[in-house]
Amino acid sequence: MQNNEETLDELENRLAQLRRALRLAMVERDAARVAQLRQQLHRAESLWEDKAAAEQPVSAADASDASAPAPVSPDAPVSEPALAALLPTREQVHQTLSLLEVPAAPKLITAVHEAFFPGELPASRLASLRRDEERSYRSAPNARPYYLCPALTADRLAPARALLTVSTWPLERRIMGAHSPRVDFLTTATKIASALISYSQLGPRWTPDAQTRAERLLRSFAVSIPGALGPPTLAGHVPALDPDQVGDAAKAELSVHLEVDRRQRSEAATWARDRLSEAERLFGNRLASVRNSASAD
Amino acid sequence: MSSLAALARLHATRQGRAERLRQVRHHHLVDEPLVLVILTMAGEAAAPLACMVGTGRRQSTLLTVTQPRNRDQRRAFYAQLAAVILPHIRRRENTLQQLPARPGKPPRQRCADAPQIIVANHATVDYLSLVGRSIRFQGPPNTTETDPSIALLGRWLTFFAERAEYPGSSMLLPLTAQLAAHWATGQSILEDESLSKLLAWIEPPAGLTGVQAALRSENPVLFPPAGPATDPTFDAVELEPRMITHQQALASGDHLTAARTATELQDALASQLRPTWNQVWDGLALLRAIPQAARSVRRWEDDRDHFTSHSLHITRGGAPQPVHDQAVDAARRLARLERAIHMFEDEQALDDPFVLAERRTVGTAFAGVVVAREPDRQVTSAKGRRILRPRFTIRTEDPPPIARDQDLVDPERPRTIVRVREVLPEQQDMHLITVEVTAGMGSVSRPAADAVPELDELVCYTAWPSQWGAAEFPSREQTPWTHTGPSAPQTFTDLSEAEQT
Amino acid sequence: MNTTTTRLNALRGGQPPVNHNARTLVGLSVNPGCARRALLDACGADKGTVARQAGHPWQFGQSRFALARGNAFEQQVKEYGGARLLALLRESLDLPVEQVAYIPLKSVGDSTGREQRYRQTCRALVGAARGGPDPGTLYDHPMLRLNVGGNDVYLEPDLIAFKIGDRFYIVEIKSFPVIDRQANGAQVAAATRQASIYVIALQDLFATNGLDPELVATSVFLVTPKDFGNTPIATLVDARKQISMLNRQLARMDRIDILLDLLPSGLTFDLAVDTTGVPTRPAANLAADLRRIPARYRPECMAHCELAGLCRDEARQNASLDVYGQGVVDIFGGVDTTHTALALAEGRQPSDDQAGVARTLRHAERLRAALAEGAA
Structure with missing residues (x-):
C-alpha cells in the first residue's frame, strides 16, 4: 500500500488515517500497536516530505540545516554583520562566557549572547558542544588555546549538569560548591548590569531590540535580589530598572557569601590538583568516588 | 435529588433511554442565541486554542491560534472574538426602551431584547469567567494591551459568567445543565456533565440503548470532548507536532511550510469543534421543543434589567468589575443567591406538575382530598375585630410538610393563600393536615365564593413564591465599587484562608 | 512477611511489578474500601494493562502540554540555584540571607540510580539534621524511600527546604494558577496529598536514622504561578489531615494478608505473556478472576482508577445502584x-x-x- 505511485493527496489521506488509528490505539492503551503506528506514521511523514520537496523544488529555506552557518539575524548591527554571524559556535560561547566569567547553562548563554552580541546562538546548537570539545582535546591535547568544559561538582569533581566553563579559568571558578549557584547568580547579575551600562553608551551599534532583551534579562535577575528594584510605582506598573542599583544590591549580598564559597571551592580545587589528571580536571572525574563522605554508608 | 428524579433514572435504564423530568422549559430561549464552543490549551490558565461562535448552525465563525502561549496571538484572538460578540451585544443595547412609572416605581429604562450565550457545559462557563478576569482590565496606555474592545469583551464575559450563577437567569446557559434538568438519564450526575453522553441517552441512535450509545460516545477520537479541555491524544498526535513544525518554519523563514501547517492546525482544531457545535444545536432544538414556562417571562425581564443596567454602567464610564470579593459583598451575594434559589424553585413548582410532584416526595408540597371544611370560621383579631379565617382538612399520602410558617398556594387556585395549622398522623402512610386560609378569603360580610375547596375535592399545596419580605439589595451596578467583587466559581478553594506568603 | 510477598507475587503473575510513586500511593486513599484496587496495587499489578487485557481499557491522562508547562515552571522556579524560591522564602519566612546553599540530588555523579540517590539524600539530610558543619538550604530532587506492603517505593519530591525554624519543609511546585488568591480546589487537594506522602517518607527517613520525625513540618509549601503569568507565589498549606489519612491507608496496605486470606486459591492477574511479550490470557478468564474480588465502584472512580471501565460494566450487569x-x-x-x-x-x-x-x-x-x- 506504500507504493511510490501514491499521489500527494493519497498520501495525505493515509497520514490522516494513520493519525486517527494512532489515537484510537492510544485510547485503547494498546502499547504494541501505538509503537507500530508511530513507526508507520513516521515513515509516511518522511515520504510526504520527500514528495512535497520534489513537487516544490523552489522551497528556499530547505537549504539551511544545523551544520550550516547561522543565518544573519535581522537584529544584527549594520556594521560587520557577516563576520559576526560567521563566528563558530564555540567562539560565540567563549565570547559570552568571557563576559560572564562564571559557569553558565545553555539557556543563560543564549540569553546573554542575544542581548549583547550579534548573530544567533540557538540553545540547540550547544547540546553537542561539550562532547565535541572533549573529543577534540583527547585527540590532540592542548592544540587549541582554550576548551569549553563542564563545571565540576565540589563533592565528586564530576561534571556538573549543563554548566559550561572555559578551560583557561582558574580551577576554583570552575568548581561548584553548595553556595556557588547563588554566588554565580549574583555575579552574573553584576556582569549583566555593567555590560548594560557600558553598551548603552555604544549608541546605534547596539540595537533597541537587543537593549530591551538585556533589560528584560537583568530584570529577571533583579526580582530575586533584595533591594535590586525600586518600590512598585502605581498599581499594575512594574518598578523601574536601574542597572547601577541592581549591581550594587547584588554586590551587597555577594559580600555575605563570598568567603564561605571561596573556601569550599578552593578546598575542592586543591583536592583536584592533587588527585586528578589534567583531562579529568578539565572534563570531570567519572569515577563515582565521594570526597569527604566515604564513611556514610 | 428527589426520589422521583432518582426513580426516573432507574426507569431510564430499564427503558434504554432518558425519561422526561419536566413538562415545561423554565429558561427563556431567544430567537437568535449566540452559541460559543471554545477549546483551551492544556496546562495554561487561559490560553484559548480555538473557538466556534455564531447565531446559527450554518452561521459560524471559526477562530484559531497557532501558538496559544504567545501573548500577541492571544490578544489577536480576543480582538477577533470581540469583533463577533460585541456587535451582537450592541444590537441588543440599541433596543433600549423607556418604561412608564408604576405604583411605587419611577419610570425606568429596559432593553426590549438581551443577548443570550449558549455553551456546552459548566466547565466552559468557568472558563469564560477566567477569560473575563484575564482581559477585563486594560493594560498601561500606549502598549499592545490597550485595545479597548478586548477589555470590553472581558467585562461582558465577566457579567455573563456572574449571571450564570444566578438561579433562573438565562443569559449564559450551559447546555448540559439544561438537558440534565429536563431529562433523567440512566447514568451518574458526573457522566451527565458530558454533552455527548447526555445526548446519547436522550436520543440514542436507532438500534442502540442509551447505555450503549453513551459507552460509544466515551471514545474521544470518535466524539471529541466538548471543551474547553481537549483530548490528550489529540494534543499529542495532531496538535503538538504541527505546532512545533509551524514554529520552526516561522523561525527559519520557511513561509510555505508555515502557511501549510497553519492551515493544518486550523483544520485539526475545526475537526474537534464541529461535532460539539452540531451537538449544541441539536440540544438547543430539543429544548426548544419543550413549551416555555409562564413564569420564565418575568425572569427574563429580570435578566434584561440586569443587562440594561450593566450596559448603562459601561456607557456612563463605570469601572470594570474589581478582583477582590470582599467579605461583606460575599455574604450579601450568598444571601441573594439563596433567595433566588428559593424563588426559582417555588416558581417552577407552580408552572410544572413534574416539579410539584418532586416537591411532594420531599415534604415541600403535598396533595390530597378535602375531608372536612369550616368555610365560615371566624376569629377575633388582635385589634378586636371579627375576621374570616376559614379552615379545611386534607388527607394526604405524601410525606407531611416540613415548614409551618410558610404561605402555601394551590396552583389551580392561585388567589388563595393558606398556612398549615395542624398535622395529625392517621392510618399507615396517611396524614390529616388542617390549613387556614390567610389571604383571598374575602371578608365576613363578603366572603369569597371559591376560597375553600369542596369536600372530596383534590387539592395540592406548595410554597408561595415571594421575596421573603427582605429589602431589595442594590443591584451590583448600583453598588459602590468598594462593595462589589467578582464571584468565584464554587468549585474553587480560597487560598487566602491559608497562610498567604 | 515472606509468605505475604510470595502470595502477592503469585497474584501479580509473571509480569514485573509496577513501581508505585506518589501519585499511585495517593490514589490508594481515594477509594479506601475497594478490595480489588487494594490487592492489585499491593501486588504491583499494572492496572491499566490488566484492565485492557480483561476487555475494558480505560484512559485518563494528562496532556503533553500540561506536562511541558509543569516542567517549564518547575525549572523556572529552580534555576540559578533556586533564586526565585529563595526570594519567596526570604519574603515570607524571613529566611536569613546567609542561607543559600543549594544541593542538587537529582544524580550522583553520572548515576541516576534510585538506591544510590536515596543514600546520597540520607547522607545530606541526616547530616543536616544532626547539625553538620554546613547544612544546605535547598535540596533539589531528593530521593526518598517508603516501605509499602513489603515493597520499597521510591519517591521524589520537587524540593526539600531546610532549615526554616529548625524544620524541614516539603516544597511542591505545581503549574496550576492561583488567580486572585483562589485555586481549583481539586488541584490543591491533589497537590497537598502528594506532598503529604513525601512528608511521611521524610519522617520515616529520620525515624530510621534515630532522629525525631517531628523535624519534618506538617505544613507544606505549594509554589504556583500567580494569576495568568509566570510569577511564582508560595502558599503554606496545613497537611495534617491528609497525612493522617494516608498513614491509615498505608497501615492498611501492611495488613494486606487479611485480604489475601479471603481469596480463593489459584486466583491470579497473570497475563500469560508469550515469548514476544504479547499478553495471551483470554479476556473473559481474566475478568472472571478480577470479579472474584469485591470492588466498590462509584462514578468518582472514573477519574482515578484504570479499572473503572471494568467495574462500572460489572456494576451495570449486576444492575447495581452504584452506577x-x-x-x-x-x-x-x-x-x-x-x-x-x-x-x-x-x-x-x-x-x-x-x-x-x-x-x-x-x-x-x-x-x-x-x-x-x-x-x-
Missing part, C-alpha cells in the same frame, strides 16, 4: 439493585427492613404514573 452515584444510593438505602427498586416501586411485597424504602418507591412511582397520564 448512579451516592445521591441515588442514599435515597434508596437498603435496596441494592435497579431490579429490586423497580419491583418494590411497582408493588412487590417488601421484606421487613425494606418497608421504609418501599414506601418511598411506591409513592414516587404513583406520582410518576399520574404525571405520565397527565402528560399523555
